[in-house]
Amino acid sequence: MSAVDLARELLDSIAEFGGHAGGDDVAHLEVHGNEVVGAHLVPGLDIETSEIEDGIEAHIAVEAGARLAKPVHMCFGLLPATGLQRIVMEVEVGEGASANVLAHCTFPNAVDVTHAMDARIDIAPGAEYRYFERHVHGPEGGVVVVPKAKVHLSEGARFSTEFELLKGRVGRMDIDYDVTCEAHAVLEMIARLIGRGDDRVVIHETGRLIGEYARAALQSHMALRDTAQAEVYNTISATAPYARGHVDCKEIVQDEAVAKAVPIVEVSDPRAHVTHEAAIGSVDSKQLQTIMSRGLDEDAAVELIIEGLLS
Amino acid sequence: MGVLEVNGVSLTLGDKRVLNDLSVDFWEGHIHAIIGPNGAGKSTLASVIMGLPGYTDIEGDVVLDGESLSNVPVDERARRGITLAWQEPARFEGLRVDRFIAAGAEDKSTGAVRDALEKVGLDPDKYMKRAVDKTLSGGERKRVELASILAMRPRIVLMDEPDSGIDVEALERIFAVLKEMKGHGATVILITHSMAVLEQAEHAFLMCNGRLLDKGSIDKISGYFEHRCIPCDHTNMPDDVEVADANIVAALAEAEPALGEAETDSAAGNGKDPA
Numbered sequence: 001m002s003a004v005d006l007a008r009e010l011l012d013s014i015a016e017f018g019g020h021a022g023g024d025d026v027a028h029l030e031v032h033g034n035e036v037v038g039a040h041l042v043p044g045l046d047i048e049t050s051e052i053e054d055g056i057e058a059h060i061a062v063e064a065g066a067r068l069a070k071p072v073h074m075c076f077g078l079l080p081a082t083g084l085q086r087i088v089m090e091v092e093v094g095e096g097a098s099a100n101v102l103a104h105c106t107f108p109n110a111v112d113v114t115h116a117m118d119a120r121i122d123i124a125p126g127a128e129y130r131y132f133e134r135h136v137h138g139p140e141g142g143v144v145v146v147p148k149a150k151v152h153l154s155e156g157a158r159f160s161t162e163f164e165l166l167k168g169r170v171g172r173m174d175i176d177y178d179v180t181c182e183a184h185a186v187l188e189m190i191a192r193l194i195g196r197g198d199d200r201v202v203i204h205e206t207g208r209l210i211g212e213y214a215r216a217a218l219q220s221h222m223a224l225r226d227t228a229q230a231e232v233y234n235t236i237s238a239t240a241p242y243a244r245g246h247v248d249c250k251e252i253v254q255d256e257a258v259a260k261a262v263p264i265v266e267v268s269d270p271r272a273h274v275t276h277e278a279a280i281g282s283v284d285s286k287q288l289q290t291i292m293s294r295g296l297d298e299d300a301a302v303e304l305i306i307e308g309l310l311s
Numbered sequence: 312m313g314v315l316e317v318n319g320v321s322l323t324l325g326d327k328r329v330l331n332d333l334s335v336d337f338w339e340g341h342i343h344a345i346i347g348p349n350g351a352g353k354s355t356l357a358s359v360i361m362g363l364p365g366y367t368d369i370e371g372d373v374v375l376d377g378e379s380l381s382n383v384p385v386d387e388r389a390r391r392g393i394t395l396a397w398q399e400p401a402r403f404e405g406l407r408v409d410r411f412i413a414a415g416a417e418d419k420s421t422g423a424v425r426d427a428l429e430k431v432g433l434d435p436d437k438y439m440k441r442a443v444d445k446t447l448s449g450g451e452r453k454r455v456e457l458a459s460i461l462a463m464r465p466r467i468v469l470m471d472e473p474d475s476g477i478d479v480e481a482l483e484r485i486f487a488v489l490k491e492m493k494g495h496g497a498t499v500i501l502i503t504h505s506m507a508v509l510e511q512a513e514h515a516f517l518m519c520n521g522r523l524l525d526k527g528s529i530d531k532i533s534g535y536f537e538h539r540c541i542p543c544d545h546t547n548m549p550d551d552v553e554v555a556d557a558n559i560v561a562a563l564a565e566a567e568p569a570l571g572e573a574e575t576d577s578a579a580g581n582g583k584d585p586a
Contacts, residue, residue, distance in 0.1 A: 221405075250404070286401040289363055290456075294415020294463055295389035304414055308406025308442065 007038040010077050013108040014136050017167070021073060028073040031056055033085055044068055045099070055086030064094030064124065072099060077106035078113050081142070087117040095124040103133045110171070111142040119149040123157040131161045141169030141197050148176040153185035155211060160188040166310060170199035170228070177204070183211030183240070190219045192310045195228030195257065206235040209243035209272065216245040223306040224257035235264040238272035247276035252283055252306060314339035314498055315360070315467055320371035322359060329355050331521040332371070337467070342489060342499040344512035346532065352521040353502045354398065357469040361395040362388045389415070392466030398475055400456040402444045408455055409439040416462035427458040430491065432484040449476035461488055467498045474505045486511050509533055
């Protein structure tokens with residue numbers, strides 16, 4: 001299949017989830033397996049890629065002061081039922097720059113596919129980087145997803161990441177993000193997903209607030225059913241004055257699903273303040289009864305409540 | 312015969328008898344108010360009528376259009392036209408106001424949802440995309456819930472303390488919504504401590520200790536409630552109703568002997584006569 005056809009098929013698989021925007025002023029990158037099948041750059045953005053045996057290495061740079069007006073669209077995926085895709089990514093966001101990335105990872109036919117990402121992200125002083133990653137999986141759950149990232153936020157930098165998997169089966173997922181925040185840096189990490197069948201999810205998210213007035217919010221919202229299992233380890237350590245952090249983990253479990261949330265809060269400066277909340281359980285009965293008293297049956301009411309939780 | 316009948320309903324929760332042989336009829340297209348001191352069983356009665364879990368194991372029966380609602384679950388009761396506005400509406404993290412209102416609405420269109428919000432005094436442009444969560448005040452959530460009920464166009468609306476957390480201006484809008492629902496032919500059942508809310512009703516029922524003490528015109532019941540039941544010192548002793556009734560008789564007799572005797576006799580009736 002030609003690169004153009006592969007790109008088209010990848011994008012077709014994510015069309016119902018928004019797909020990619022077009023136009024000369026929209027940067028994009030499409031990677032199938034270890035092949036770059038589409039790319040377009042805009043001023044202020046540089047992406048260099050090289051193929052490796054089982055994936056690609058990508059160096060992404062946003063020039064200092066560049067403020068990319070439109071989101072950069074990225075799509076990583078594998079169309080065959082089996083295979084391995086490894087993405088090794090280095091991201092540098094220059095001082096005062098701003099970039100917004102909308103990434104789709106798509107494995108629509110997966111039966112035995114592994115997708116691994118190793119990222120190193122460096123955000124310079126006053127820069128801002130937003131990364132939204134939506135996964136599109138098939139119904140079989142035959143995907144192993146292992147995204148790992150080390151992120152450094154310089155003074156006054158901002159980093160927000162959202163991970164979403166709401167349609168299709170998770171399969172096996174092991175997320176590990178470790179973020180260090182210098183003074184006045186702001187971190188926000190959100191994970192939203194639905195686990196079904198025998199899906200297994202492990203999330204490690206760590207925010208290290210080492211500079212004064214650094215702030216972090218880690219949020220994990222999940223709905224698990226059937227025999228799915230999830231473990232969420234959210235850690236915020238605050239070692240600098242006036243650092244602020246909050247961990248929020250909410251999980252709805254149904255059927256024989258099992259959820260475990262371990263918020264770890266570590267404060268070593270008395271002027272810092274970190275809070276956490278975790279709620280795991282079945283759907284709240286008052287919420288359920290309220291919706292059912294409007295005439296929705298229990299399944300529809302639960303869907304609506306979960307839709308809100310994961311929005 | 313009312314559109315909705317509560318026939319000799321008793322309910323025991325734990326070791327407490329919270330409703331005791333209670334019988335009430337509600338008339339189609341009319342606004343009713345149920346008043347009584349805390350612990351009288353008013354909200355419990357609403358939960359029984361709605362068929363909420365934990366409130367279904369009753370003696371007696373709740374009947375809609377001549378048909379027993381025994382074993383009819385909450386959602387089916389709602390589909391038959393009954394709904395409930397909670398005293399303290401639930402919070403739904405992330406669930407948008409427009410989705411919440413449309414969920415049970417007869418007309419799920421954006422226009423209908425906007426219309427419902429406007430009627431309860433909330434600007435649709437500001438509220439449609441907000442979440443029904445802790446970012447809304449209690450009063451705002453209350454109005455969003457009322458909008459959802461208005462959009463549902465139910466036949467029978469149970470409203471538990473509709474004025475709780477609502478400011479005076481918003482209360483006028485809520486009263487207007489009550490009249491609109493009545494205009495649609497809805498039967499409204501208000502549970503309240505508020506004289507202002509009571510005055511919106513056409514029929515009033517006074518409850519104490521899980522029983523119906525009296526019923527009648529608003530003037531009659533409001534005076535009764537204001538003068539005797541607001542400072543009510545009846546202990547909620549439904550396990551020993553005769554003692555409780557004796558306390559009521561004594562309290563009434565002390566305040567106004569002749570009237571007390573007459574009204575207590577009335578309360579001992581089955582409550583089935585038109586109010």
